[in-house]
Amino acid sequence: MRGVKPFSLLLFLPLTLITACGTKNQDSSQITLRALNWAADLEVMAEQTIADRFSERHPGVRVIVESIVSNYGEKLATAIASGAPPDVFLLDSPDIPAFVERGLVLDLSPYTERVGYDPGQVFPQVLDVFARDRRLFAYPKGCTPMVIYYNGALFEKLGVPEPPSDGWTWDEFLETARAVSRTRDAEDGNEIYAVDFPRQLYQWIPWVWSAGGDILDPSGRQTVGHLNSEATVRTFEFLTSWVTRWHMAPVQFLRGGDAMRVGRFYLGRQAMLHSGHWLLPRLLHYTERGDIRVGVAPIPHRPGSEPQNVLYASGWAVPTNVRHKRLAVELAAFLAGEEAQRLRAEVHLEIPAFRSLALELADRDTLGLTRDFLRQVERARVPWGAVVMDFHEIEELSFDIMDRHLLQGDNLNAAATDVAIEIDRVRSR
Numbered sequence: 343m344r345g346v347k348p349f350s351l352l353l354f355l356p357l358t359l360i361t362a363c364g365t366k367n368q369d370s371s372q373i374t375l376r377a378l379n380w381a382a383d384l385e386v387m388a389e390q391t392i393a394d395r396f397s398e399r400h401p402g403v404r405v406i407v408e409s410i411v412s413n414y415g416e417k418l419a420t421a422i423a424s425g426a427p428p429d430v431f432l433l434d435s436p437d438i439p440a441f442v443e444r445g446l447v448l449d450l451s452p453y454t455e456r457v458g459y460d461p462g463q464v465f466p467q468v469l470d471v472f473a474r475d476r477r478l479f480a481y482p483k484g485c486t487p488m489v490i491y492y493n494g495a496l497f498e499k500l501g502v503p504e505p506p507s508d509g510w511t512w513d514e515f516l517e518t519a520r521a522v523s524r525t526r527d528a529e530d531g532n533e534i535y536a537v538d539f540p541r542q543l544y545q546w547i548p549w550v551w552s553a554g555g556d557i558l559d560p561s562g563r564q565t566v567g568h569l570n571s572e573a574t575v576r577t578f579e580f581l582t583s584w585v586t587r588w589h590m591a592p593v594q595f596l597r598g599g600d601a602m603r604v605g606r607f608y609l610g611r612q613a614m615l616h617s618g619h620w621l622l623p624r625l626l627h628y629t630e631r632g633d634i635r636v637g638v639a640p641i642p643h644r645p646g647s648e649p650q651n652v653l654y655a656s657g658w659a660v661p662t663n664v665r666h667k668r669l670a671v672e673l674a675a676f677l678a679g680e681e682a683q684r685l686r687a688e689v690h691l692e693i694p695a696f697r698s699l700a701l702e703l704a705d706r707d708t709l710g711l712t713r714d715f716l717r718q719v720e721r722a723r724v725p726w727g728a729v730v731m732d733f734h735e736i737e738e739l740s741f742d743i744m745d746r747h748l749l750q751g752d753n754l755n756a757a758a759t760d761v762a763i764e765i766d767r768v769r770s771r
Contacts (some may be wrong), residue, residue: 346713348573360496371431371667375673378428380414388689390684393444396673404667415440422446427661429670430677433480435471435729436655436734441659442479443731450671463696467718469583471655471728478656481678486619486693487718488640490537492755494635496613500534505614505652507714508650512553512580515642516588522613523590535610536590537614538603539581541744543737544654544725545616547583551723552643553577557740562730565765569740570654570758576644578754582744593748597741608633618654619715622690629709638714640721653722655695693719733771738766 361552377393379386386409393405408428410417421447423429443449449524453463461469464482472480490505498594502521506514519536520727539548543557550613555573558565584591594600604621606612608628615621625636643649658674660667676682683694694700694714700719704712713725727733743761746752 344762363700372402372404373669374406374560375429375669377430377673377677378418379407379409379432380411380434381409382411383409385409389677389687391578391674392677395681400672405673409700416651419444419446422661422663423736425663427664429510429664429666430658430674432483432656432662433472433659435654435725438472438479438728439731440472442604445662446665447479447619448662448671449479450481450670450674452474454675455672459671459679461552463680463698465695465697465700466657466720467653467719467722467724468695470656471653472634473725481658481674482655482657482695483654484683484686484695485653485719486692487653487722488545488616488618488641489715489716489718490639491607491615491621491625492615492637493610494637496610496634496645498635500524504637507637507639507710508717509640510642510748512642513645518591519584519614520588520651521705532611534610535592535606535612537584538586538600538606539593541741542599542615543593543740544652544707545674546577548641548650548652549581549723550574550577551652552647553580554644554647556625557736558726558730562726563769565736565762565769566759567762569743569762569765570755573644573647575758578744578747578758580644582754585748595745595749598617598762604715610634614639619690619692622711626690636709636711638711640714640718642697649720649721651718651720652725654725657695677764682725685715714753736765739768746766 352680362445377389379389381389388406390407393407397403397405406442418431419440432756433447461478461480464487468482468485472478494504495622495753500522501520522534523536524534547557551572552575555571555577557569557574558764559568585593592600603612603615607615625634628634631635640649641651658677660670660674664670678695680696683696683699686692687694687699694703700712700716704716743754743757746757749753
């Protein structure tokens with residue numbers, strides 16, 4: 343889930359997770375293991391707390407949690423290739439193809455029984471992200487689908503029924519979005535937008551799937567005929583109409599996305615917001631303050647098509663050239679195990695990979711948000727980035743489709759066809 347989270351969400355970590363990471367005295371007989379991730383400072387502290395519990399069960403073993411916050415995949419691959427790998431590392435969905443095909447990551451399936459890790463506890467959809475045939479290249483840590491958050495307090499203020507939690511069509515979404523969108527609020531004259539524009543591929547891909555379209559053929563090799571298919575182009579037409587026809591979503595052209603969208607949502611200037619579970623800790627904080635009343639709705643589907651979602655996940659992996667292989671595999675299993683997932687669940691940053699734990703959390707969630715998320719996990723698919731090498735090239739080139747239409751008025755079918763041809767050309771090199 344790296345590269346999608348727009349904000350360090352662990353400002354609201356429970357005190358039970360934040361403990362001092364004091365340096366232990368290390369003698370010559372002590373083994374030091376390194377666990378690498380891309381976390382911000384406070385999350386590193388939380389992960390260190392979990393890692394210290396592993397050390398307590400393994401006398402003579404010290405675990406140090408380290409973080410690389412930029413160019414994570416590239417720096418990690420370099421460390422492994424140079425012979426100085428971490429003992430375990432957090433594997434993100436888009437990095438899986440490169441690490442697997444280049445032989446940089448260990449197949450953990452032969453060790454699962456010995457280390458007491460039960461893949462049967464994991465959501466099948468999550469396990470599929472890291473599995474290839476009978477091989478398993480990471481023990482899943484957590485996951486999230488994409489959802490549409492909404493501010494129930496704003497809906498109530500505007501006298502508009504809240505979105506359904508079980509499913510809705512494009513037509514129903516458009517009716518709701520137009521009802522909450524106000525060019526000028528009657529009370530203070532400020533604009534109220536219905537929703538943010540999903541400009542990045544990770545945001546709009548579930549809209550395409552829920553329209554019966556796709557961006558690649560089932561093998562993941564061919565773009566032409568799929569990125570420019572009728573269903574996919576219809577999705578681009580629907581999304582851009584929010585800006586060009588209905589004027590209910592702002593649009594900007596920064597690669598990093600709309601920096602103001604979250605702020606607008608908190609301030610009651612935007613009724614709905616595209617995001618994943620990683621934003622929930624901050625949303626709950628503002629809900630507790632009474633600023634908003636957060637709700638969760640699924641991605642709408644095109645009439646006649648089945649609703650679908652995308653599943654972003656991360657998991658703990660072990661490099662193939664790791665020095666302490668036995669201990670490293672045991673550490674990966676521990677970091678992905680029930681005890682660790684229970685500790686992380688207090689933060690609400692992600693959905694636990696273990697289905698039983700996720701259902702337990704849903705039963706305790708008085709707001710019902712966890713149950714709403716779990717409905718989407720059941721509908722979710724493995725992201726293309728988890729199976730297609732160098733998927734970032736597809737993501738980068740795909741910006742041109744809707745940008746050309748919004749900036750230059752280009753025909754969307756023509757733009758999608760041009761981009762599809764270019765993607766196939768680039769990937770054939």
